[in-house]
Amino acid sequence: MSKRRISITDTTLRDGDHAMAHQFTVDHIRRIARGLDEAGVPVIEVSHGDGLSGSSIQYGFSLEPEERYIEAAAEAIERGRLAILLLPGIGTREDLKRAAELGAKIARIATHCTEADISEQHIKAAKDLGLDVHTFLMMAHMVEPEKLAEQAKLMESYGADCIYVVDSAGAMITSQARERVRALREALADSVEVGFHAHNNLCLSVANSVAAIEEGATRIDGSTCGLGAGAGNTPTEALVAVLDKMEIKTGVDLFKLMDVAEEVVLPIMKHIPRIDRASLTIGYAGVYSTFLFHAFRAAEKFKVDPRDILVELGRRKAVGGQEDMIIDVAIELAQRRSQEVAAVPPGGCASN
Numbered sequence: 001m002s003k004r005r006i007s008i009t010d011t012t013l014r015d016g017d018h019a020m021a022h023q024f025t026v027d028h029i030r031r032i033a034r035g036l037d038e039a040g041v042p043v044i045e046v047s048h049g050d051g052l053s054g055s056s057i058q059y060g061f062s063l064e065p066e067e068r069y070i071e072a073a074a075e076a077i078e079r080g081r082l083a084i085l086l087l088p089g090i091g092t093r094e095d096l097k098r099a100a101e102l103g104a105k106i107a108r109i110a111t112h113c114t115e116a117d118i119s120e121q122h123i124k125a126a127k128d129l130g131l132d133v134h135t136f137l138m139m140a141h142m143v144e145p146e147k148l149a150e151q152a153k154l155m156e157s158y159g160a161d162c163i164y165v166v167d168s169a170g171a172m173i174t175s176q177a178r179e180r181v182r183a184l185r186e187a188l189a190d191s192v193e194v195g196f197h198a199h200n201n202l203c204l205s206v207a208n209s210v211a212a213i214e215e216g217a218t219r220i221d222g223s224t225c226g227l228g229a230g231a232g233n234t235p236t237e238a239l240v241a242v243l244d245k246m247e248i249k250t251g252v253d254l255f256k257l258m259d260v261a262e263e264v265v266l267p268i269m270k271h272i273p274r275i276d277r278a279s280l281t282i283g284y285a286g287v288y289s290t291f292l293f294h295a296f297r298a299a300e301k302f303k304v305d306p307r308d309i310l311v312e313l314g315r316r317k318a319v320g321g322q323e324d325m326i327i328d329v330a331i332e333l334a335q336r337r338s339q340e341v342a343a344v345p346p347g348g349c350a351s352n
Contacts, residue, residue: 006213006217006248007043007250009044009083009220010222011197013045016049017049021270024064032260038079039257041236042080043083045082046082048062050085050087050320051091051110054087054091059090067098070103074103083104083105085110086108086109087109087321088119093121093125100131105132106132107122107132108136110138111138112320112321113147113166116135119158123155132162133159134195135155137155139288140165140180141176150187162194165181167205170199170230170279172204174204174207182216193219194218195220196208198233199232199233201231201282210242224261226273231279237258240254278296278307288320294323294326302331302333309330
């Protein structure tokens with residue numbers, strides 16, 4: 001284990017975009033990307049939280065044009081490589097082409113864990129552009145390891161260089177993370193890397209990342225200060241510290257990374273991700289981490305408990321892209337509560 005080298009991808013400037021309500025400035029992008037690069041982080045991801053062209057009424061508008069973010073990051077990064085995220089159905093091949101022109105070197109193509117087949121065109125388009133392709137199987141807790149491996153094999157056949165097990169809900173316990181990474185590692189060719197992307201809703205992101213490494217993952221995602229959706233992502237600085245103690249090489253300067261987190265990222269954070277009752281419910285119910293703020297807003301508008309919204313979304317197996325369902329659930333819960341109140345006679349109790 002001590003001789004292995006793990007490649008860290010920092011997602012502060014992409015997954016952290018959710019926690020920033022999409023209000024990064026170009027100066028934020030430039031300063032954070034430069035700091036991460038100087039700390040030796042090999043891959044730095046930059047785009048809207050929901051990927052290229054995610055800036056919209058559905059997912060939230062970015063403060064500034066996406067092209068300016070990518071361009072600023074590309075100018076700041078001298079040692080590492082710039083990555084972007086694309087979700088088929090949101091981003092397009094033209095978006096990929098423009099990102100590559102601006103300096104992106106890695107395309108991260110993300111689909112729901114049962115929908116790998118929709119990634120074929122985008123993977124092949126990215127490869128044609130000369131980009132490395134890392135693919136995401138999101139909400140990976142929702143399918144058994146064998147089914148996840150079948151989806152990964154599809155992505156492999158399309159040309160993916162690395163395939164990630166993505167715990168979008170922060171819902172996996174450590175044994176589940178192990179099983180899924182092991183299933184992919186056993187199913188894929190040795191030339192295809194396995195990655196792991198965690199959220200911290202159950203306070204297991206670092207532990208699950210270490211377990212993923214022990215099962216053969218060689219690319220691990222983190223975010224400085226844990227900045228990200230839900231209770232946040234794996235804190236990159238904590239992950240690097242743990243790997244250093246385990247004598248697993250990352251090439252990242254821990255103290256420089258700490259300084260970026262403390263002096264550059266923390267002062268601009270609009271929201272400090274933490275394991276509060278709502279984000280814990282996300283992990284418990286297995287709901288997409290980006291639903292958190294949407295659920296809070298709907299709960300406030302319709303005067304219901306956000307936890308009830310999240311549990312119901314989990315029961316319905318809602319996935320990314322179904323944000324409009326949050327409003328529907330909130331309305332239904334409010335109507336149900338009104339009916340229950342109306343059924344109680346004045347000064348009495350409802351009959352059993």
